[in-house]
Amino acid sequence: MTSTAARDPIAGIGSRDPIVQIDDLKVWFANRDGIIRAVDGVSFDLQRGETLGLVGESGCGKSVTAMTMLQLIPSPPSVIAGGSIRYNGADLLKFDEERMRTIRGNEISMIFQDPMTSLNPVLTVGEQIAETAVLHRKLGRRAARELAVEMLHKVNIPEPQRRADEYPHQFSGGMRQRAMIAAALACNPKVLIADEPTTALDVTIQAQIIELMLDLKREFGTSIIMITHDLGVVAETCARVVVMYAGRKVEEAAAGELFSAPLHPYTQGLLLATPRLETAPGTRRADRPRLAEIPGMVPTLKGELKGCSFAPRCHKATAICRESAPKLEDRGNGHIVSCFNCGSA
């Protein structure tokens, strides 16, 4: 397929049926000290029925990208400096508030990181789930409540009838996250954006939630954007992964390929920094390999960046890296990367 110069050379492997197309998105924030380029020219597609991972450290722009899809970021201080987000062909960034409301919770849903604070403490859980049905499907109160109970059942919450009338403070953390998922999926949206859904949960609960999400995806056929900095979650859930750094996309590949043959030094660094349990039992502590760290810190996103944004921390950086920013190139198999010096690790 041919593509415009601004977009990636190849949108993705497999069936080329993108339900969401993000094209050169730029989202900037203005504060008294300057302009923060939180998202600075990011493009990727979400294929229908796929689970896409969006990976990067805190501050790399992944959450901003996601929230911009639903226009959830207040406009001062943010501004959309360019690009488009197409959902089924229509540019969401051009929708007015009223049209966006028909999309939110209905066609595209989002769940957030912290289940403790993401549910309204003075409304019952059932009311909060039923609300989407009332708003979008125009259901009556009783029908909506039944839907809420059914959703609670689908997310494996025991005694859903009783629980629907309870308040969030009566739920545990894992249960609250399930309730959030229930609310998000109540109207069977085509796209679910999950922003760090497991980060605030205990490890055992994390596994349950992930399994739940995969089951629901199979049942409802939702396309998912999984935003996380936890590569383990990515490995379990995602077919394809986009890696972001300092507001830009630096690598994109199928999950398996990314883990086995990462090309960008940042991705390589991330993988090396992941603690592993594979050392043989009995190995002395002194003999265990140290966690590799990526030296330096994420740059503040102010001002124009000359050269590759990762160059200051990159052990492979050369002169050209500091002079001009590398462009995204396809290295085959839909594996896209932006680096002058990438090759094998």
Next chain:
Amino acid sequence: MALTLAQIESRVDTEGRRPWWSFLRRHPLLVIGGVLLVIMALVALAAPWIAPYSPIDMKVLQRLQAPSAAHLFGTDAMGRDVFSRVLWGGRVSLIVGISVSLLATSIGVLIGMVAGFSRMADALIMRVMDSMMAIPGILLAVALMALLRASIETVVIAIAVPEIPRVVRLVRSVVLVIREQPYVQAAEAIGTRFHWILLRHVLPNAVTPLIVQGTFISASAVLFEAYLSFLGAGTPPEIPSWGNMMAEGRAVVQLAFNIILFPGIFLGLTVLSINLLGDGLRDMLDPKIARRL
């Protein structure tokens, strides 16, 4: 309404430099309130020199005159020049405002410290404070004035007493919070003397909110003096105070509104400036308030 790119780019400061007038832009309330207050204070302090007439000089033949060139704000029911009285009245308000604030704060700090450090005393003290707060301030002040001979000193006391409970609450809560901090517990554990803990750890944390509260107390005090005088239980009539003037002006409100109006405006401006100053101080000193663009 969404910002445009052009709007953002025009707002960005050049890097690093913070011109002095950016302080003005960032803390408008503080500056306006502060400047206004300083002006009012200077005017009041300069009264003996700038007042055209003596404030107590009665010229009965010239009573109830409308504002004119000779008498900027007119004359009152006893022929006294309203403008001069307004200027002199400012001194009473200043004195009352500052004295009440200092008195209520110092007593409040003492009691609050005791309440914070002694569990037993705390229960009793807080009950008493709650009870004091159950009585409307004006009512309590009025009741106190009923027992005391009217003078500026007694007015100050009568107004300060109802303000004490709020100071006590503030100090007590600061003490309680600070005492729970690990570094204070560590200090106590190694045997640091009590007064040292007080000075080094507790007081510095209390100073900022006390300053803000003290400012609001003085605004309240200036108003209360007016209220007490209006009700006839305030500053003795021989001393010109804004409250007194307005109280006397009641009788002739339909004939000469200026007698109530001018002291009222000055009073309002003074209290407003103190309130703005207090708001500005609070915004500036409280790091939790998010900065705006």
Next chain:
Amino acid sequence: MFYVFKRILAVIPVLGIVAVIVFLLMHLSPGDPAALIAGDTASSADVERVRHLLGLDRPLLEQFFSWLWRLLQGDLGVSVFTGLPVTTMIGQRIEPTLCLTLLTITFAVVLAVPMGIVAAWKAGTWIDRTLMALAVMAFSLPVFLIGYLFIFGFSIKLAWLPVQGFHSLREGFGPFIKHLILPALSGGLVYMALIARMTRATMLEVLGEDYIRTARARGVGNQRLLLRHALKNAAVPIVTTIGLGIALLLGGVIITESVFAIPGIGRLTVDSVLRHDYPVIQGIVLVVAAVYVFINLAIDLLYTVLDPRIRY
């Protein structure tokens, strides 16, 4: 249930201490209370009579307990000036004050809370700045000045409303309201400003919470977001302020009654102060404090309805 019980029980010591404070006030005077009450023109025989009348010649503790005993039986003592029981005097004046207070609270809540909500919703815009500027000005002007300005404007110049006085509801709703509007607005302005500011601050805080963002992400519209999702969370601090501010309000009512010549408790207080009629002052302070305490108790109990997290 336990919470309710605890709250009710907590009221008793507070009232008790108010009683002690009120009792002690008379005895805290540096001079001779009997002389002060009898007045400057009294002869020493008069002073002795007053002293005996008020029981000031008996030991302090005995005075306190007999006073307390009478208090618990509903006897607030006898006015030095009129000789009537204090309860009667208060009873005669309570209707105007009650009407004025209730009307003022109604105005305040109905006007100030929406103002605060609008200011929070439009935070940073000129609407917000104007509303908050008005609020600060309302705080800063003395109540009686506002009252006189209103009188000057509405009663004298425009002649829309009467200058002063009070008409009971029994005499018809029209005159009742017409006589009470200006007093309610001028006395209540400070109270309104307080509530508006608190509402705005609380709503701003709530609107910044995660669950509001989550609700928006589900497609909840602005109006519903404000009223159903945000306001309910803000209700507790707002209602608390409404309750605590009543002390401020009652102070304003006292002044307003003076300005608008309304024959209520406020006027009675002023008159009694001028006459040094101490038993009446004591009685008023007690009644007012008790009312305040009970209103705040009612609000505490209201919390259990407003916030499901507060049960016991």
